[in-house]
Amino acid sequence: MNIETVSTRPFPGQRPGTSGLRKKVSVFQQPHYLENFVQALFDILPDRAGQTLVVGGDGRFHNRVAVQTILRMAAANGFGKVLVGRGGLLSTPAVSAVIRKHACFGGIILSASHNPGGPEGDFGIKYNIANGGPAPERITEAIYARSGILSEYRIAAGTADVDLETLGTQRIGDMQIEVIDPVADYAELMQRLFDFDAMRAWFARGGRMRFDAMSAVSGPYARAILEGMLGAPAGTVVNGEPLEDFGGHHPDPNPAHATELIAAMSGPQAPDLGAASDGDADRNMILGRDFVVTPSDSLAVLAANATCVPGYRDGLAGIARSMPTSCAADAVAAALGIPCYETPTGWKFFGNLLDAGRATLCGEESYGTGSNHVREKDGLWAVLFWLNLLAVTGQSVDTLVRAHWARFGRHYYSRHDWEGIATERADALMSALRAKLPELAGRDCGAGLRIAQADDFAYTDPVDGSVSTRQGVRLIFDGGSRVVFRLSGTGTEGATLRVYLERFEPDASRHDLPAQAALAELIRIADEIAGIRSHSGMAAPTVIT
Ligand code: VG1
Ligand code: CO
Numbered sequence: 001m002n003i004e005t006v007s008t009r010p011f012p013g014q015r016p017g018t019s020g021l022r023k024k025v026s027v028f029q030q031p032h033y034l035e036n037f038v039q040a041l042f043d044i045l046p047d048r049a050g051q052t053l054v055v056g057g058d059g060r061f062h063n064r065v066a067v068q069t070i071l072r073m074a075a076a077n078g079f080g081k082v083l084v085g086r087g088g089l090l091s092t093p094a095v096s097a098v099i100r101k102h103a104c105f106g107g108i109i110l111s112a113s114h115n116p117g118g119p120e121g122d123f124g125i126k127y128n129i130a131n132g133g134p135a136p137e138r139i140t141e142a143i144y145a146r147s148g149i150l151s152e153y154r155i156a157a158g159t160a161d162v163d164l165e166t167l168g169t170q171r172i173g174d175m176q177i178e179v180i181d182p183v184a185d186y187a188e189l190m191q192r193l194f195d196f197d198a199m200r201a202w203f204a205r206g207g208r209m210r211f212d213a214m215s216a217v218s219g220p221y222a223r224a225i226l227e228g229m230l231g232a233p234a235g236t237v238v239n240g241e242p243l244e245d246f247g248g249h250h251p252d253p254n255p256a257h258a259t260e261l262i263a264a265m266s267g268p269q270a271p272d273l274g275a276a277s278d279g280d281a282d283r284n285m286i287l288g289r290d291f292v293v294t295p296s297d298s299l300a301v302l303a304a305n306a307t308c309v310p311g312y313r314d315g316l317a318g319i320a321r322s323m324p325t326s327c328a329a330d331a332v333a334a335a336l337g338i339p340c341y342e343t344p345t346g347w348k349f350f351g352n353l354l355d356a357g358r359a360t361l362c363g364e365e366s367y368g369t370g371s372n373h374v375r376e377k378d379g380l381w382a383v384l385f386w387l388n389l390l391a392v393t394g395q396s397v398d399t400l401v402r403a404h405w406a407r408f409g410r411h412y413y414s415r416h417d418w419e420g421i422a423t424e425r426a427d428a429l430m431s432a433l434r435a436k437l438p439e440l441a442g443r444d445c446g447a448g449l450r451i452a453q454a455d456d457f458a459y460t461d462p463v464d465g466s467v468s469t470r471q472g473v474r475l476i477f478d479g480g481s482r483v484v485f486r487l488s489g490t491g492t493e494g495a496t497l498r499v500y501l502e503r504f505e506p507d508a509s510r511h512d513l514p515a516q517a518a519l520a521e522l523i524r525i526a527d528e529i530a531g532i533r534s535h536s537g538m539a540a541p542t543v544i545t
Contacts (some may be wrong), residue, residue, distance in 0.1 A: 005152050028066070043150070127140075283366070296329070298386075318338045323343065358463070414519050429535035434456060451477055
């Protein structure tokens, strides 16, 4: 193998955000841009020689080009072997499963997740460590630091492209490349967690489901498992072919972007279960007939019913949720007598809790749910969990959720996104809000809402003691209502302000209000205190979930 050492200069801004480095495709297409980041990563992994790496992505535009580059660089940087999904495809949870099953050194995931794809869209790259989970901050910061002083990278020169379509082993120099079936290891793991017989019987009894893969990477997984192994009728999975531009849509499973699914789930003829997943298949949305389950409620319902499912029959060690996620899971944890951990936004913060056996289920309000079976959130896993619950309880989605509210109370919840704010304006809003914090505690905001606590969330990891500060401004009211403000760390254009709104309602006779109405006073207070409209110059949020 001929190794070429290419001179390069650092690109500014190669700092991974909430989940990897995400930029416009045109940024990644610049000569040396991807190579610099990958070399910075390899440079901070001194014990990589001879190790096995997993590589795959969500199939978006630029995926194949990037996979070929990474394979050549891995060979030139001394890796012993790479496992790559056929066609360069692997969902994020499948990468995690493959790393764990084959005890690999780590993995590279090519995805910008729920961000749109195509030549005008976004691309992304993320590194996962040997536990199968996203690299923690000390590693992402080391990559960033290295990217700032890099002067060369190494790549195998003069080799033909790897044939990504044929399963089996090939080589670049001394490095082995094994093209693997992207679905097999994942499907086997699902079979160990869920009651496939019960779910097969549910379909055989006439249970109906619609899984919208949003033209993203979950399609092959959902088809193989739902239609292949569980006997769901052909056509249960829609938009099941991964497309480089996701058909021009945001592959983001929420009521704002999965409008086709919402429409299909309404009316008496609608299927019993609706579900969707995002670009890299780690998010999930769950719907019943004329009923949308919020992600925070989903986590709580799964936790409360976990022992109905084989993989969790022995109960849960604990639950973990990101700070802005509603406290519905906390109520379940309290009833079960298990701890509930509150972490910053981003799945990387769950890794230590899962590794230490402190948490079994984890969730985020952003349509992310998962467990200790991998170290990523897992869209299809959550869908199978719900399907398993429907199959063994014989109940509908809305009956399960309403019964849950009746027992634990309802945590009304919504997230308002203000997208495309000029970065300076968004920063000014957050600075002004932070400056105001000391005077907010004790303030009476009207409508019976008094601020009990106002702070900027900081987290000390209970396992390794690492500290993460400035993770979101919280206003916590008497009675547990909350408003949380933070800026997105996954966008590629301007800033996105996320405003998270939550109100607890114990009274079962008041569990049927529309969420925006139930949260109206908190929405008013959020704008009064943060000056969202005046800072952003916008009249309304761009996305409400
Ligand atoms: C968003 C979500 C966060 C999630 C992250 C990655 O981050 O809010 O909960 O972990 O996306 O998900 P941010 O910083 O934009 O709020 V994915 O499916 O985009 O990898
Ligand atoms: Co995702």
